[in-house]
Amino acid sequence: MLNVVQLSCERDDRLLFSNLSFKLCSGEILQIEGRNGAGKTSLLRIIAGLSSSYAGDLFWNSQPLAKVYADFRLDCFFLGHKPGLKLDLTPLENLAWRSRLANTAVSREGLLAALHRVHLAGYEDIPCSHLSAGQLRRVAFAGLVASQASLWILDEPFTAIDAEGVAWLEGLFDEHASQGGMVLVTSHQSLSNLKGNLRKLRLETFAAEAYIEEAVFEKRGADNGQV
Amino acid sequence: MARFEKTSMNGLSACAALIRRDLTLTFRSPGQAINPMAFFLMVATLFPLGIAPDREVLSELAAGVIWIAALLAVLLSLDSLFKSDQDDGALDQLLMSPHPLPLLVLAKVFTHWLTSGFCLTLMAPLLAIMLHLPAEAFSALMVTLLLGTPVLSLAGAIGAALTVKVQRGGVLLTLLSLPLYIPVLIFATGAVNAAMQNMPYSGHILWLSVFLLLGICLAPLAIAGALRVINE
Numbered sequence: 090m091l092n093v094v095q096l097s098c099e100r101d102d103r104l105l106f107s108n109l110s111f112k113l114c115s116g117e118i119l120q121i122e123g124r125n126g127a128g129k130t131s132l133l134r135i136i137a138g139l140s141s142s143y144a145g146d147l148f149w150n151s152q153p154l155a156k157v158y159a160d161f162r163l164d165c166f167f168l169g170h171k172p173g174l175k176l177d178l179t180p181l182e183n184l185a186w187r188s189r190l191a192n193t194a195v196s197r198e199g200l201l202a203a204l205h206r207v208h209l210a211g212y213e214d215i216p217c218s219h220l221s222a223g224q225l226r227r228v229a230f231a232g233l234v235a236s237q238a239s240l241w242i243l244d245e246p247f248t249a250i251d252a253e254g255v256a257w258l259e260g261l262f263d264e265h266a267s268q269g270g271m272v273l274v275t276s277h278q279s280l281s282n283l284k285g286n287l288r289k290l291r292l293e294t295f296a297a298e299a300y301i302e303e304a305v306f307e308k309r310g311a312d313n314g315q316v
Numbered sequence: 317m318a319r320f321e322k323t324s325m326n327g328l329s330a331c332a333a334l335i336r337r338d339l340t341l342t343f344r345s346p347g348q349a350i351n352p353m354a355f356f357l358m359v360a361t362l363f364p365l366g367i368a369p370d371r372e373v374l375s376e377l378a379a380g381v382i383w384i385a386a387l388l389a390v391l392l393s394l395d396s397l398f399k400s401d402q403d404d405g406a407l408d409q410l411l412m413s414p415h416p417l418p419l420l421v422l423a424k425v426f427t428h429w430l431t432s433g434f435c436l437t438l439m440a441p442l443l444a445i446m447l448h449l450p451a452e453a454f455s456a457l458m459v460t461l462l463l464g465t466p467v468l469s470l471a472g473a474i475g476a477a478l479t480v481k482v483q484r485g486g487v488l489l490t491l492l493s494l495p496l497y498i499p500v501l502i503f504a505t506g507a508v509n510a511a512m513q514n515m516p517y518s519g520h521i522l523w524l525s526v527f528l529l530l531g532i533c534l535a536p537l538a539i540a541g542a543l544r545v546i547n548e
Contacts, residue, residue: 191413
């Protein structure tokens with residue numbers, strides 16, 4: 090279980106969000122929403138432990154996250170904006186090094202099955218530089234399928250994915266949640282809430298003060314413009 | 317809460333996977349590894365042309381020339397060490413690994429040495445003959461290169477980690493790394509010069525070994541720390 094308490098993040102003297110608190114229990118999908126620059130990626134990187142520019146507390150299974158990072162990383166799959174694939178390697182080779190690095194022993198057959206599930210069967214020995222952006226994303230999703238992590242942290246996973254792929258990925262989330270996993274996802278796409286396990290969190294509501302100031306400022310600017 | 321069954325594997329297998337990946341990448345696009353070696357050869361060729369093709373003059377200069385050329389060649393190859401990982405997002409995967417980051421970083425630096433410093437060491441006898449290095453100094457040159465080039469990779473990787481987010485950070489990397497290379501250069505050329513005069517050079521070799529041990533113990537911690545801080 091992931092517990093975020095009173096989290097605030099400041100970037101370049103701008104308060105992205107403050108007093109952000111939420112819980113993510115097993116079997117839940119949490120979608121982080123917000124306009125561009127609202128701090129969605131920053132929030133995910135903070136939770137993943139890649140960024141430490143924050144104030145507040147993070148708990149993983151009711152222990153402070155900073156103390157149990159090794160356990161947390163065993164149980165966490167992070168997929169950022171960039172899929173993290175080497176273009177000179179084949180999908181199979183990419184999946185192999187990633188699963189080793191994430192401490193999940195997956196056999197060649199397991200990886201092939203994962204590639205089959207993301208509809209990339211037959212592409213396993215083609216260099217990733219020959220694949221399209223959407224196919225590269227799918228290779229990364231194959232890593233997701235093969236991983237045994239319980240918490241998935243996905244930053245804009247639907248980028249470059251076709252409509253059929255979106256439905257497929259939503260199904261994957263549901264399946265993971267029904268097995269007791271957790272999904273933390275940012276997306277501009279509105280996910281369909283098939284099984285009632287989807288929650289949404291708008292980042293703007295935690296940046297209210299900053300926005301009021303900005304709104305006043307913009308209004309003044311508009312007034313001046315009219316005069 | 318349902319915990320997922322984990323197959324326990326040790327960090328060494330992750331290191332092996334990383335070494336294998338980087339070696340495969342080097343074989344797929346060998347330019348990254350070959351360019352520094354060509355540079356090494358070219359720089360050493362320029363000295364007879366630029367100074368004098370005299371046997372005496374060149375044999376005096378040989379140790380210094382080979383070492384400085386090797387040092388610059390290693391620097392040339394360091395820029396992409398972490399930057400390529402940063403560009404495609406693989407660095408995030410490295411940082412998210414449950415294995416100790418210093419260990420993984422050490423594996424990366426080892427691969428870098430294997431494809432740069434080690435290859436340069438293998439090429440060094442050719443340059444030594446070109447520059448008329450006396451035969452009695454050959455073994456000293458090889459030993460110092462074998463002990464010294466890993467230190468170049470380790471110390472330079474700290475700079476590479478610090479400049480991972482800097483676009484065109486090659487010059488900055490050079491400025492950060494060169495001061496760290498000075499002790500290695502002094503002791504390595506000192507050993508070769510001592511060997512040329514038939515004097516014992518074991519003291520120099522021991523110093524180089526100390527640098528290597530310190531580098532292996534401390535540099536991965538610095539590199540890991542730098543990567544975590546820089547890649548916020």
